[in-house]
Amino acid sequence: MSFATNKRLMEEGDTVLLYVGYDNLVQMQLARGSVHQTRYGALKHDQLIGAPYGKKVECSKGWICPLQPTPELWTLVLPHRTQILYTTDISMIVFQLHLKPGSVVVEAGTGSGSLSHALIRSVMPNGRLHTFEFHEERCAAARKEFEQHGLGDYVTAKHRDVCAAGFELDKEADALFLDLPAPWECITSASHALRQGGRICTFSPCMEQVQRTCEALKDHGFTDLTVLECLSRPFTVQNIKLSYVDFGDQTEITTDKKNTVDKAAPPCKKEREDCEETEVKMEDQQTRSDQGSESWEEQTVSSGGQASKCAVKAREFKTGAPPLVMQGHTGFLTFASLY
Amino acid sequence: MSFATNKRLMEEGDTVLLYVGYDNLVQMQLARGSVHQTRYGALKHDQLIGAPYGKKVECSKGWICPLQPTPELWTLVLPHRTQILYTTDISMIVFQLHLKPGSVVVEAGTGSGSLSHALIRSVMPNGRLHTFEFHEERCAAARKEFEQHGLGDYVTAKHRDVCAAGFELDKEADALFLDLPAPWECITSASHALRQGGRICTFSPCMEQVQRTCEALKDHGFTDLTVLECLSRPFTVQNIKLSYVDFGDQTEITTDKKNTVDKAAPPCKKEREDCEETEVKMEDQQTRSDQGSESWEEQTVSSGGQASKCAVKAREFKTGAPPLVMQGHTGFLTFASLY
Amino acid sequence: MEDHNAISSGDHVVFKTDDKTKVFQVIANRTIFIEKSKLRGADLMGQKYGTQFELQHGKLVVVVPHNSSATASNTLAASGKDNRSLVASGDNQKLTQDDILKMKEEGISGQDIVGKLVEQSETFKTKTEFSQQKYIKKKKKKHMVVFRLLRPNSGLLLDTFNHSPGKICNLRADSLSQLLSYSNVMSGSRVAVVESCQGLVLGSVMEKMAGDGRVLHLYPGNDMNRHMVNSFNFLESQSKILLEFPLNKLASLENGTFLDADQPETDHTDPTTQQKQHNSSQPTQAAVAGGDDDSGGNNKDMEGDDGAEDKDKEEAGAMKDGSARKGNKRHADQSKNGRADQDAKRQERQERVKEAATILMEKSLDSLIIATRHDPVSLLQRLLPCVGPSRPVVVFCQHKEPLVECYSVVKESGRGVQMKLAESWYRHYQVLPSRTHALMSMSGTGGYLLSFTHITS
């Protein structure tokens, strides 16, 4: 019951996400007597049961923090049985399918259940997710997860190849989502499953899939076709120092501006590896460590022929730096309405 | 002769770009006795002939500035006879075709000559551009422009349908560029025109064109196929003020930080319409002018039940704001090598 | 749920063409201006949601499905392979403007007019197929008004701001959708929202809760525009979860003087008063928050002061008035604004504020959402303590710099994990046979989003 409602305290059986540091989140199911090993020391489940979610727990070598799962956090830790959808696409799917409590939504395939959790959250408590998966093991695993997460009442997980066997739904779905290799094969059954005014979405990595899907959608009377792509560009917050070049001026270097550094928010102390905010002097310096350590902040330089000691200043600022490498494509989302 | 070499002074016959304000650049050809009307007053060509490029000229109602054209500036003012390529794509084309002085480069079609000017600059003075255009008028217009721009010695502009008639070049081109509706029809002749190690680039707006072109390239032994897209996102520099919310504190609002505003670079005075830097208080305020003018900087607010006058402060910062609307697609660039 | 698919009086209805989305309220005796045509509210009532209409000579005609582009497509028979022989540009159209006007007056449908234009264009057949399609599309847009009337929802209402994103802090579909995900809003949540998005964020949050839970609208003392909440057609049961609390009382709430006091001054900072002054043409007075204007008692807190549609004022004026003058459904069942009614409403509002205050003091909000044109840093610092542990916080801002600051502040406080500061890139595609490509124009910014999970020591 750790997904369906907001809970203050952990209970036995809860799926708990342990925050163990930046980019290090693990899931566990609370069972009396069990022990979970983290890099900060052993953690007894009994220690957590009855304790509040979101409160730091001291281990012998550091702290961890138990979090109540949300669909977004679950997406980060779930066991991958297939490639999964992430929150950027999931958010758009839920939003553009116009889901709300009470909606009946259909999903094929279930995959690893990453999207399913967000779909269920949107239609709870009086709506329903019908999710289909042609791979029997995967379907069973997903069904088990939904039960464990306290979501069993809101979802029907079936093992079926919907391309061949259809959805067996008659104009009762408000929305339908397809993440299949050949979504166009399902459009006929999809058009039967949707109520008038229903929405459909397909996710496909390749443009050819989108092209065939769009044709099939038009052939079946779907309108308001929209094909889109959404990519998230995450930023890392950094304190940057760019040293001023010495022009050999006799006086201290004067520049247009002395950037004031944020006093209220000094760079975080790097006590832990999970420090998400990093202080970077010269980014390329980090890859040039073989050159001997030069200090770019305080440097003795020769000035105008006379070796005089002066403090070389730097332009300092805080920035949200874009990533060197990011997700460049996940898939195209195709949306349409059936009136 | 105003493109081929850097000139200090304007001469009769020069193509001159008049900067008349932000986003307002016009071209003219200097002729003794002519007069050009600008919104800042009349400008006699005789006034410009012999004067330096890049020096402001006072007109009766303001100043304009004559600039020597570069291919980048020309792209902004050239007469559109077709859709044209812009500097973001042009730069990538020139770069990935590995052009340098002495290179022989082929272009089809010439179009409005936007790319041609950049190609010529890259291969001058000892290289050559062969440019082909199937539309006779356009070809003639481009040829005339090249002559007027002092580039005639570096370019051959021919009226020909290269898809039908080929390039008539035998392994002599270092690079070849195709901006045609059906580039795949030209790949055979292209492979004859290129020397061993030569590079090809095609520009196509649609994915289907790219797919057919890639197939044709592979069939003809081209390798190192690269398909890419490059979009420029321009920023406008703005001074932003976000007002602090009044929490009803008795004392002056304390926040983490009082952002110091750049003293050395105050917001530019909006004397002219061309002011590219804009000061924005609350962006949406601009679209809400019907609501009466509220001052967000100095506001009288009631505090804790007592109407006391206090200055509401704002977070102030300078930003490079992304555009609300930008170029979302121009075309795909496909590059390949022929060894 | 009788004929739940028919438009009924008081409904807010979304008007959607291929490139335009608007929302207006349908009231029997009101005139609605659509694309230069007048329609009577009564004409729309009883129509099915989702039906496609064409405006023909100012009349509403139901479009028979699967027929809409047949005529035009059939004329695509002959097309030039390319445009090498096209000398002059332009249309070379034999029909004059007068001819077209005459046809319109004769009640000839837009569809037919476009067909005639194609026939009478000298250059049409020499154009490439692509140019022909483009030509037809252009002419259709000019001469045909084909649209659907749809039931409002968060996505469609957001679309009404497509051409004026500045009004909602550049909040784009991708950002709003992520804001709703990361905040984990669901039925039963207790959510606090600070927003300057005309109520769109509030409404979107309420839509996800279906009447179960609480939405606390925390508004700056002088800024409570949430008229878009109206447009969601919420039932009374769904609306009642919306509470409000004026942020200029936060200090007194924190120091315990707010809940203890009898809150006589709550009325003075009544958002409705603000709203009214805000709309008045007296800017100096408007700047004085919590003035003594007693006339603020009548409930106008849902009154839109600037609708999404005000860019097309000449055509949308009536719609706007229609939606603004009419109260929301929450009060639709209440008759005239009598004195007793006013008192009841004031009482109701006081109770909402008090309940909001109580929830805030419990410091166990299930989510905090900030999407405002005010400084988010100080808001976040001040409101974070009200959020429960293990609960998400989402801050949206149209600028990146304040969120970098928020990030640092939270990081330093050690009260946030799973912090993510991101912007997203959002592009639409045209998928047509042999003509598949991203749209030539795209949005350059949809704002920035900071999300994290609140934790405590």
Added chain:
Amino acid sequence: MEDHNAISSGDHVVFKTDDKTKVFQVIANRTIFIEKSKLRGADLMGQKYGTQFELQHGKLVVVVPHNSSATASNTLAASGKDNRSLVASGDNQKLTQDDILKMKEEGISGQDIVGKLVEQSETFKTKTEFSQQKYIKKKKKKHMVVFRLLRPNSGLLLDTFNHSPGKICNLRADSLSQLLSYSNVMSGSRVAVVESCQGLVLGSVMEKMAGDGRVLHLYPGNDMNRHMVNSFNFLESQSKILLEFPLNKLASLENGTFLDADQPETDHTDPTTQQKQHNSSQPTQAAVAGGDDDSGGNNKDMEGDDGAEDKDKEEAGAMKDGSARKGNKRHADQSKNGRADQDAKRQERQERVKEAATILMEKSLDSLIIATRHDPVSLLQRLLPCVGPSRPVVVFCQHKEPLVECYSVVKESGRGVQMKLAESWYRHYQVLPSRTHALMSMSGTGGYLLSFTHITS
């Protein structure tokens, strides 16, 4: 131009596989490490540029064109429609690591090994065609080293930093290409460059000038790494246009004391000295710029202190040494570094500095390019006066904030028009039958570019 298409001694050569680009210098008696194999420089000499090779058991074999993927493709006969029946993941490969090693020792080609792996995989036939392709690609990458040796150019040399963009301030192909366009660099130009991109920007600029014009390398007194210039294989006639000027002499140049003086101190700030100290293991001494180290007289200013290839040190070590120890072509014709030779070089350098100083004082540069990890604002303010009117200035920075500042500074001074501050978005596509999509991974930043045209009153 004899056999201008054959690799000759001293050439810098680009080694290019599908996903890796490196550059090394070919010298007869030097060993080159490529992908864990040793090659003798002599083996490469005389080979044609552009030829495709496969490394087989440490030997260089010419790949016959149009044959490379035939074997593997033929095995694609049977494939499962989807993966519903695939239970366990993994390969289920019957060949052991030992089997594979044995085949390699027997000299069996990578191509054939991949074929065998496909044959002996139990799950291969049940995979979808897509998964089969993926499998083959993975195995090929592991067991086959197919590459070309290419003549260096700006584009290929930039690619050598694909996996370490931090070394060149995140300068990406789109940014570098635009930098070169907006700066209007062409044959005959007089260009000033401040860069921290290992000489890549300098070299790219020089490549566009073909020996006509002047390139002024303006370097901070303590930072003159430009070893990439070497890798362009410039001829003496192309190299001679490169001048240099130490920025810590700018003040004295401006106040007239530099050109008047006999510049005895120029030697002391000799970049080669800096470079050497920079490389030394005495960081404290290295920090003292312009020290009295007389041994700095020998010309090492082209010596690379950290090549593009140093990430793969274990395999690329020899290459790096090869390219670093050998002088560039400008000096290739000069024999031993005798004392007289050293004096001549010192003399030459002094002349280069003096010519650069003279050009700067003329205040009529044809372009100014700044692409540095130092603060660009102060550089721009200080150097803008040296640029002629109507001439372009381009400032690249890996961060946006300093360029916003540059923009404001120039705007306020009224000395720039056509100002553009932009970032670009750069994405690659896979175009394969039925599998066309953008690559799943892309670069998130290529830096920011400010460009404008300098004007005067």
